[in-house]
Amino acid sequence: MSEPNKASLLKLFVTFFKIGAFTIGGAYAMIPLIRTEVVQKNGWLRDEDFLDGIAAAQSCPGPIAANISVYIGFRLRRTLGMLTALLGTILPSFITILVIAMFFDRVSDLAATERVFHALRPAVVALIAIPVIQMSKTGGVSLKNFWFPLTAAILVGVFNLSPIWLILVTVVFAVLTSVLPFWRKERMQ
Amino acid sequence: MLYLDLLLTFMKISIFSFGGGYAILAMIQQEVVLKHHWLTQVEFQDIVAISQMTPGPIAINAATFIGYKQAGVLGSALCTLGVVLPSVFVMLIITLTYLKLRNKPWFKSIFKYLRILTIGLISAAGILIGKGAFVDVFSVLIFALVFLVSWRYKVNPVLLMLGAGLVGFFLG
Numbered sequence: 001m002s003e004p005n006k007a008s009l010l011k012l013f014v015t016f017f018k019i020g021a022f023t024i025g026g027a028y029a030m031i032p033l034i035r036t037e038v039v040q041k042n043g044w045l046r047d048e049d050f051l052d053g054i055a056a057a058q059s060c061p062g063p064i065a066a067n068i069s070v071y072i073g074f075r076l077r078r079t080l081g082m083l084t085a086l087l088g089t090i091l092p093s094f095i096t097i098l099v100i101a102m103f104f105d106r107v108s109d110l111a112a113t114e115r116v117f118h119a120l121r122p123a124v125v126a127l128i129a130i131p132v133i134q135m136s137k138t139g140g141v142s143l144k145n146f147w148f149p150l151t152a153a154i155l156v157g158v159f160n161l162s163p164i165w166l167i168l169v170t171v172v173f174a175v176l177t178s179v180l181p182f183w184r185k186e187r188m189q
Numbered sequence: 190m191l192y193l194d195l196l197l198t199f200m201k202i203s204i205f206s207f208g209g210g211y212a213i214l215a216m217i218q219q220e221v222v223l224k225h226h227w228l229t230q231v232e233f234q235d236i237v238a239i240s241q242m243t244p245g246p247i248a249i250n251a252a253t254f255i256g257y258k259q260a261g262v263l264g265s266a267l268c269t270l271g272v273v274l275p276s277v278f279v280m281l282i283i284t285l286t287y288l289k290l291r292n293k294p295w296f297k298s299i300f301k302y303l304r305i306l307t308i309g310l311i312s313a314a315g316i317l318i319g320k321g322a323f324v325d326v327f328s329v330l331i332f333a334l335v336f337l338v339s340w341r342y343k344v345n346p347v348l349l350m351l352g353a354g355l356v357g358f359f360l361g
Binding site for chain 1: 207209243248250258279283285288294302307312313329331335336349350353
C-alpha cells in the first residue's frame, strides 16, 4: 500500500512548525491541528493511519508530540521526513522558551499571557472535542463498545490514572482475542 | 561535567516517562529538583506555569528552560536533545514494526482496540485541560463559540486559536 500524496520536505517542515507554534497545553492539543493539516487539507494520511500513529505515540515513552512527528514524518518521507517534522515541532517552543528564559525573570511578567490563556484553554477543549466526535466512527467506536473509551476517558481524565496501564491491558486483550480463535482453528484441522 | 550531566539526565527523564507531558514533569521534578538540586521547588513551579502558558510540547519547554538556566543556549539545546533522542529512537522502532506487521491479524487486532482506546485518551486530555478551562461564563461562551464555528464552518484550528487568543487578550 503506497501513501496517497507525496509531501515535500519544506511543506512538511512548515506544517509541523505551525503545529508546534500553536499547540497549547500538551500533545493532545496538537491533534486537531495535525489532523486538519495532515488528513483533511493535504490528504497525506487516512484517519485510521493517523489514529494508529497517536496510539503508537502514546505507547512510547517521551514527549507524545515528538513521537507523533516521528511517525508521520517517517511515513511520509522516511528518515529525512522524520527529522524535518521533528525539527518543525520542536523549534517554535525552543525559540519561545529561550526568549522567555533570557528576558523574563518572573512569571508575573506574563500577565497578558494569562489573559490570552483564559480564552485559549476553553478553545482548545472545543477543538479537541470535534476530532473526538468525528474520529469515533473511523476509529471503530460503536454503541456496543462505547463504554470502553468512556471509561478510559474518566479513569485518565478524572482519576489521573496513567494511560500506560490501559494501553498494556488493551494490547494483551487484543492479542489474546486474535490468537486464541486462531489456535482453536488450528487444533481442529 | 555539567553538559554531559544535563544531557544524560534528560535522556533518563525521557525514557522513563510514559504518558506524555505531565508524566514527564513528574520525572523532571524527581531528577532536577530532588536529586540534582538544579532548581528549587518554587522555580520548578514557575517553569511548569511557563510551559503551560507557551506553545509547544510541555516537556520540550521545560527542558529548554532548565537547560538555559543551568548552562546557557548550549545547555538548553542539550536538554532538548536529551528529552527527544531516546523516544525518537523507540518511536522509530515502533513505526518500523507497525509498517512491517500492520497486515498481520494479531497486530491488526492490537490497533483495532488501541484506536478505540485512543479516542478515550484524547477525550481524557480534553477533560484534563477542561478542568482548568471553565472558570467563568466567558470561558464557557468561548468554548461554545469555537465549537460551533469549527463544527459548522470547518475553520482552520490555527485561525480559531488566534481569534480566541486575541479575544482573551482584550476581554479575558
